[in-house]
Amino acid sequence: MPREHHPDGYLKHKRRSIGKRDPKERAGDYAEIWAPDWDPEHLKxxxxxxxxxxxxxxxxxxxxxxxxPEWNDLVHKEDWKEALEQLHATNNFPEFTGYTCPAPCEDACVLSYNDDPVTIKSIERAIVDKGWKEGWIQPEPPTSRTDHRVAIIGSGPAGLAAAQQLNRAGHHVTVYERDDAPGGLMTYGIPDFKFAKKRVDQRVDQLQQEGIEFVTGTAIGPDLAADRLHDEYDATCLAIGAQKHRELPVPGTDLAGVMPAMDFLPQENRRQHGTSVPNGVTAEGKNVVVLGGGDTGADCVATAHRQGAKQVVQIGINQKPPSERPADNPWPETAQVFKKTYAQEEGGTQEFAVNTTELADTDGDGHVNELRAERVEWTYENGSRVDKTVIDPDFRVAADLVLVAIGFTGPESNPFSSLGVQLNDHGTFATDDNLMTDVDGVFAAGDARMGASLVVWAIGEGRDAARQIDRYLMGTSKLPASLQTQNPPIPFR
Structure with a gap:
């Protein structure tokens, strides 16, 4: 079916994405924040x-x-099933991205130059939603098997994508996960109200029916020796993420009530799964300060709202972004403009250009009571802070719970260090152009290789790692490359 050209479609229809539930309503529960129903005619x-x-x-x-452009046209033609085929051709888990991706594609849309971009993320979400509802998404086990065995360490988006691709190439794939359930941060990191865990469960079930084995509750090193794993498998992929949090370089970080965001968020994930959390922490009745203005910080703010925080203040170190693209941030780059997060829609206070100087215990009980900082104005060069002017040297906020969400520096551990797997200067796994580490047959992908990034990047990394592992095992590969792969795929015959 040829693709149609719609030169005046954007003039006929205003941008209207799939919306969210009312902020006051959704902040009182853990159901997904997104509007549960959408109209196919609207997406058309x-x-x-x-x-x-x-x-x-x-x-x-x-x-x-x-x-x-293929999906957009197919959805307009109401050929949803073919749209799903086109979607799956490059993305193993489009619901992961359709619900959680910040959509850099929309910033790069031609309409975004001087108009509102196409609702790409909403259309992607709608396609995969309909695919599950109609039963079009089914297990696709390989028609034949090789004799090769591959171990995937980590079951986040990169690990799951690598596993599915390698399994479909016919290899025997086992996924090892240290937590008690697969999914990585999709399960124990992103809040349930932002991404329902049934969406992970249905993909894991699909992968299991395709023949992939999952081994949970197993950490490489403490529970299973790396050398044994290396001996038993023909290739291994390290996809363990980058959850080593960046340290906050101020006094008071050792006080009770100060914790990394990724220690706080998984606790609520577990509660929502019906799992007990001994010695768990909640924001109920507390003055909460969230340090960090990114997605993880927003998730902390929204979780604190739902737990019944007395007050929530989110603090960012950088200046507040402008409302329109600055001259040094031209289209089609990702727009560096201010957008209110879903969490701030629900309430709380957001501060910008605040430089934290101390976390203080004012009554001597060993627990944080106050955040002390200075309000500043930054001078930037090439996007980096180089100098500051102090506007207010005595900025203070009451703080019973301080959640640190200022970024990640790399994988928390190197389970294959004993075999010679090296880290690079950035603290992530060093690889060659084929995504292989210094150890023959051991590959790395996702945040563990490139640093903390987007879910969509992780899926692409997993697909690329699968292609490189398949080439390593077979001498060639018919698995498709993602956009970032330098080597074009060999056509299927």
């Missing part, structure tokens, strides 16, 4: 807004080269 009109431009910059804005 939104698909028509795509102008089928000659150079689809939306695809270059997408780290895995999703065939965005």
């Amino acid at each position: 009109d939104q698909g028509e807004r795509c102008v089928d431009c000659g150079v689809p910059t939306c695809m270059s804005g997408c780290p895995i080269g999703n065939r965005i």
Whole structure:
């Protein structure tokens, strides 16, 4: 079916994405924040807004080269099943991205130059939602098997994508996960109200039915020796993420009531799963301060709201972004503009350009009571802070619970260090152009290799690692490459 050109679709229809539930309502529960129902006619009109431009910059804005104009046109034509095929051609888990990705593709949309971009993320979500509802997404086990065995360490988006691709190439794949359930941060990191865990469960079930084995509650090193694993498998992929948090370089970080965001958020994930959390921490009745203005910080703010915090203040060190693109941030780069997060829609206070100087215990009981900081104005060069002017040297906020969400520096451990796997200067796994580490047959992918990034990047990394592992085992590969792979895929015959 040829793709249609809709030169005036964006004039006929205003941008209208799939919305969210009312902030006051959703802040009182743990159900997904997204509007539960959407109208197919609405998405059909939104698909028509795509102008089928000659150079689809939306695809270059997408780290895995999703065939965005194809889906838009197919949804406009109401050919949802073929749209799902096009979606799965480049993305193993489009619901992971359709619900959680910040959508750099939309910033790169041609319409974004001087108009509202196509609702790419909403269309992606709608396609995969319909795919599950209609029963179109089914296990696809390989028709034949090789004699090769591959171990995937870590079951986040990168590990799951690598596992599915390698399994479909016919290899025997086992996924090892240190937690008690697969999914990585999709399960124990992103809040349930932002991404329901049934979406992970249904994919894991699909992968199991395709023939992939999952071994949970097993950490490489403490529970299973790395050399034994290396001996038993023909190839291994390290996809353990990058959860080593960046340290806050101020006095008072050792006080009770100060904790990394990724120690706090998984506790609520576990409670929502019906799992007890001994000695767990909640924000109920507390003055909560969240340090960090990114997605993880927003998730902490929203979780604190739901737990019944007395007050929530989110503090960012950088200046508040402008409302419009600055001159040094041209289209089609990701727009560095201020957007209110879903968490701030629900309440709380957000502060910018506040430089924390101390976490204080004012009554001597060993527990944090106050955050002390200075309000500043920064001077930037090449996007980095180089100098500051202090506007207010005595900025203070009451703080019974301080959640540190200022970023991650790399994997928490190197389970294959005894075999010679090296880290690079950035603290992530060092690999060659084929994603192989210094140890023959041991590959790395996702945040563990490139540092903390987007879910969509992790899926692309997993797909690329699978392709490289398949080539390593077979001498060639028919697995498709993602956009970031330098080597073009060998066509299927």
